[in-house]
Amino acid sequence: MAKLFKKLSGDMNKLVKERLSKKFDVVVEEIKEVIIAAYDDQLVDVVVDRKSKTNPNLYREEFIERVNEFEYVEKLGESLSIKVPDMETFDFSGRLKVIKTITEGMAGIYVEVNEEDYKAVFGKRPLNQDQLDEYVLVRYTSKIRKAEMDLGKKFVRCPFSNTPPSRIFEEGERFVDENMSRWIEEALEEAQKEFVTKYRGAKL
Numbered sequence: 001m002a003k004l005f006k007k008l009s010g011d012m013n014k015l016v017k018e019r020l021s022k023k024f025d026v027v028v029e030e031i032k033e034v035i036i037a038a039y040d041d042q043l044v045d046v047v048v049d050r051k052s053k054t055n056p057n058l059y060r061e062e063f064i065e066r067v068n069e070f071e072y073v074e075k076l077g078e079s080l081s082i083k084v085p086d087m088e089t090f091d092f093s094g095r096l097k098v099i100k101t102i103t104e105g106m107a108g109i110y111v112e113v114n115e116e117d118y119k120a121v122f123g124k125r126p127l128n129q130d131q132l133d134e135y136v137l138v139r140y141t142s143k144i145r146k147a148e149m150d151l152g153k154k155f156v157r158c159p160f161s162n163t164p165p166s167r168i169f170e171e172g173e174r175f176v177d178e179n180m181s182r183w184i185e186e187a188l189e190e191a192q193k194e195f196v197t198k199y200r201g202a203k204l
Contacts, residue, residue: 020080020187021073027183028072031084031172035067038171043102047159053112053135054158059099066091082180084172101137105165109140111155121147 043056056063070090074081083089092100112135118126121144126136137158138144148154 017080019190020184023183023187024073024080024082027082027176027179031072031082031175032067034175035085035168035172036064038168039063042166042168043099049156049159052156052159054098054102054137054160056099056102059095062094062096063099066096082176084169084176086169086173090169098137102160102163103166103168106158106160106163109161110137110158111140111144112136112158113138113144113155117147117151117153117155120151 039056039060044060047055047057049055067085070083070085072083074083087100087103113121113126114135115126118136118138138155140155140157140161144155
């Protein structure tokens with residue numbers, strides 16, 4: 001009897017894991033949609049100056065690629081868990097560094113300066129600045145204001161100057177927190193139905 005119970009228990013656990021895995025495959029796509037929608041709502045839709053090189057719409061496709069590349073399902077032995085990207089685990093390397101700068105919040109006013117103008121203002125090439133292709137973000141100071149007058153041009157102001165951090169990944173976390181219990185219950189119900197169907201009328 002103990003051997004039979006162990007077999008039935010093992011079969012049930014296997015079914016639950018299989019159903020939960022299938023459920024998570026669907027859920028992952030929903031999490032991606034939530035995060036991308038938050039990106040559009042909190043970043044893309046708030047930009048007024050379309051000339052801005054920090055316009056998140058210019059980085060949207062790369063952001064979506066990284067969202068798709070993230071490993072959402074973690075398998076540890078017999079257990080499964082859902083991971084949602086955050087500011088520490090998401091890959092902001094390369095051009096997406098500017099998106100990380102924006103989402104972390106920007107205290108102060110910044111302007112976008114190309115390399116040629118940067119050298120005219122500071123007498124050297126930009127170092128340790130947030131690179132945006134051929135542009136860098138520079139805090140708007142009296143030196144920059146004077147340079148605008150000397151050069152006879154207005155630098156494009158970063159539209160995210162003086163903004164608090166964005167919470168694009170928290171939307172994904174909230175979505176998971178609000179639905180995880182339901183997903184587990186649905187996986188259990190599906191596994192139980194399959195278990196009953198499998199062993200109904202079977203000689204044990």
